[in-house]
Amino acid sequence: MTARALRLVLTQRTALLVVLLVAVVVTMTTLSGNNYLSAPYSASYMASTLINAVPLAMLALAELLVITSGRGGIDLSVGAIVSLTGMVFGFAYGQWGWPLAPAVLLALLLGAACGALNGFLVAHLGFPALIATLATYYAFRSLALVVNDQRPINSAPVQELYSTATAVTLPLVGDALPRVPLGIFTFLVPTALVVWFVLARTTAGRRLYAIGTNDVAARWSGIDVRRTRWSAYVAAGAISGLVAVVTVAQFASARPDAGTSGNGMALPAITIAILGGVAITGGVGRVAGVVLATLLVVWLNAGILLAVPGNDGTQFQLFALGVVLVVAALLNALTQRRYGGTQ
Amino acid sequence: MSAPAVDRPAAARPGRVLPFPVTGQEVVLIAVIAVLWVALSLATPAFATEGSVVPLLVAMTPIALIGIGMTVVIVTGGIDVSVGSTVMVCAVVIAKAMVGSGIPLVAAVALGMGVGALLGLLNGALIAFGRVQAIIITFGTLNLFRFAGLQVFGSATVEGIPPTLAPFGRGDEGRTLGVPHSFLLLLVVAAVAWYYLRHTAGGRHFFAIGGDPTAARLAGISVRTRIVLGYVLTGLLAGVAACFVIAQGTSSLAASVGSGLELSVIAAVVIGGTSITGGRGSVLGTLLGALLVQTVRTGVTQLGWPSQLSDLFVGAFIVVAVGADLLRQRRRPTPKGTT
């Protein structure tokens, strides 16, 4: 019985993540109840921290798509696409006076175009994904910084966008549930649903898993391998374009380094994707795992902030992220040898 | 020797016991750098002056130095994205030691090398013995090292660093006969690394491992030891680079030190012709890659263009360099019957 439970937790990444998530929430709530934390680790606190989950989870979903496409798939440029697309969105919405909907569409399309360049280099020209997206990371980041001479765009319309990033009371359930940031519903949930739907229910999803599992066999099965792989990068770019809008709203400003300052956005996104059970070798990865991994990281981080006040808190977040990633990777390698893989 | 035929490896001369030491990619890089230098000298008179070239050479040293280690790692088929954090940890440890107990230059360098080697050992051991992809492990240790570094920083910048490391700096103290010491040291390290990788059995084994790890093991090479060695070397050189970074800075050290450095290093290495899939690469190429990147950065600034524009060119150079390499590989014969 215990052996079976252990096997389940080790081979089913979602099971492991649920266990860890429950452990984190229970631990933090207990600590909070005994006043070990600097502020209560309450449901409303947990809900409010979800604002951090939106860009993180969306970019992790983008990485899910490209990593699953196989042949060393990865996208280092997502953060740079966020920066660049955010600036262009800022121009369109904040300076050229475009209405919101076309401006968002523009961001989506520009992100997709950036992704199309990545996809062309990787799928059609055969560049290693790591190198191709490293190069475009540099190019997009540079353009984002140059396009407005390093200055952010925070004109009135952009600042007003901030209101869309604030928390809302859910309709119907009303105050029964805590207030949740609006971005969850306007961006993250739709993106996650679409990605889940594409992967789990459509022929495009099947093709993606097929090329990620064995692209030679996929070719022999009559699948257009290049086009499928290219599409994965386009989709990742489009999602990054949406994240740009989210980020602009969150900061009430289109910042040229929004996705590239510090360690950038790509690294945490890749980390979360891998933590969520996406195999770096391709062909394996599920939306549920990525979403759970995001929640785990966000709520763990939120707890750490309360447990370790001040600057130390953010530092311990790095520590936790690193440990979780290394342990998850070692665990993957172990289950690979013992049980023949993670699902 | 006049105009050696480098494009055709088959053209090795009688009596030569090795292929010509400079590859086609490196010749192209040298040509590109030469063209850039000439063009920049013509475009801005300030470029070809001591006040411009010396800072250029000094600025490329940390990236080139770590790049030598990274070349070895990538040649074995691995990668190390944690080098930025390694530099940060080493830098803060050295800076604190200098501020706290005024350690001398030699001790500072040794300290950096020791700490760097230790972090590299951790990376290498996890990768070689945990059998996990290098990129995942080093993404993890990137965060862990950064945490450790920030803990040492103690949430503040390190102030009042004594000029112990000035001999590696940009100033007069850092030069002899106009040549920056850090650049000289880089050349010495590069020469030793080049000799080791090209002329010793142990050095050649790195290439064999990257080419085919299984065949390498069957040939009696201790693959794991070599892989660990590569990461240790990278860490060690990151420690030395940390000294250069401190020397090039002011008397204070901010926590952002080393951030994003890994990507610059990888860029220099791949522009230099090292194959990301392993088995092929050279120290000379990496030096040239780092020099090219720094030339572009300096050139863009001196032309009065926005400095951030230089990254656009770096990205383009990566695409061109790797694209040329892909074309060359495509011309290789494929076995009969494989499709």
Place this chain on the structure above:
Amino acid sequence: MAAAPRLEVTGVAKRFGAVRALRNADLVVHAGSVHALVGENGAGKSTLIKILSGAETADAGTTAFDGREVSIGSTTAAMALGVATVYQEPQLFADLTVAENVFTGRELTRAGRVDWTAQNARVTELLDLIGLPARYATVAVGTLSIAEQQQVSIAKALAGDARLLILDEPSAILTDTEIDVLFGVVRRLAASGVAVVYISHRLDELFTIADVVTVMRDGETIGTWPIGELSVRRIAELMVGGVLEDGPREHRVPEGTPRLELRGLGLAGRFHDVDVSVRGGEVVGLYGLVGSGVAEIAASVYGITPATSGTLHVDGAEVRPRSPRHAKALGIGLLPSDRKQQGMFSFQTISFNISAGNLRLLSRARVLVDRRREREVARRMIDRLSVKTPNERQPVSAMSGGNAQKVVLARQLVDRPGVLVLAEPTQGVDVGAKEEIHRIIAELADAGTAVLVVTSDLPEAIRISDRLHVVRDGTTTAEFGPGASQVDVLAAAAGAVEVAP
């Protein structure tokens, strides 16, 4: 001969699980002679050489080297004895030079530095011996042709002063001129006192190169003869032995126009002038040895490597498949020869594996996967092909070779293609599954499909084919009707001069 033989193997046996790969092998190889080892696929040749080269250890039997009994427990032990093996696929480091490849792991050093001069001197000698120019010493192996790479492998094997050289089907991937060069090398080595064990499927070449021939059958060595006492036909008879020849398939091929026709099909450097036609309801075999070009023909029909000359016709209309996708749209289905590489999505489920090649068919409006139909199709196929599995959600990686092969085959049957090309349909499949796959092939033909079976398995080719073409040296040479004898077919494929009736 007074001296003890270089190698004397007595009563060697090896079992892998339930399979007795080697029952009883006796082999005596003398210094200075080229000793050919022949036998059909599965006769035990490769197991025997794996034991000799230390890659496997024998369960029983003795091995003596120069009259002294030895135990070869590892590849390094074998190398220490002077046993050098050259496998079919060169195991080399593409980016290192020839000289480096020869000495990887045992570099000659002086004061810590690789002694390039000494290494190159030695390699130059070796290159001279195997007939490659001396300047190749400093050339990266990856820039050489495959044939040259194989010669480098031989040089590598010889660098350690080989006393017994084992060549595993070296000619399979070489062209005729390259084979001539290889033979020159082998003869020179033998003349210098090396004992050579030469494994080949091409019986005709044995008469140019071998001194003695040992024939293996069903895991046993059945005898050794001087080459002068043998003919291609005689060797073929010995290889096939007293195997019961199955009667031809009870089947009347309907008259009619061909559904698939290859007219003078060719691919530069691989095969040429291939003429084959398959009518609906007919099973046509294409039999050829490894390296004969037979695998490439299948790949061309399926659009992987489009043909460069001749024409291809489906139901009378000329077609030019550009890709597997295109071939599929033209109504051609193909079972790839390399199941693991080209066929299986290993850790995915059975139903995933079946639907992956039929997404358009199993979808609604080409976008949504029709999961109900996907499940139904998978279950129907599991039932129809007798796939042994609890349900359609099992990953194929956990299945036996035969069951996995059935799943890959099922993928091709979903849209009922009019033309089916099956490459090596029963490779690595146990006997029971083989029977079943043969039954499925017969059923497919009976349902009106034109089936082209490309195989290097002789009994299979004869058993399931209504007509059988033999491919040799990249082209179709002989055609046999039902009930052809194995000896005749093998003799034709292996290059007997006399043409079979």
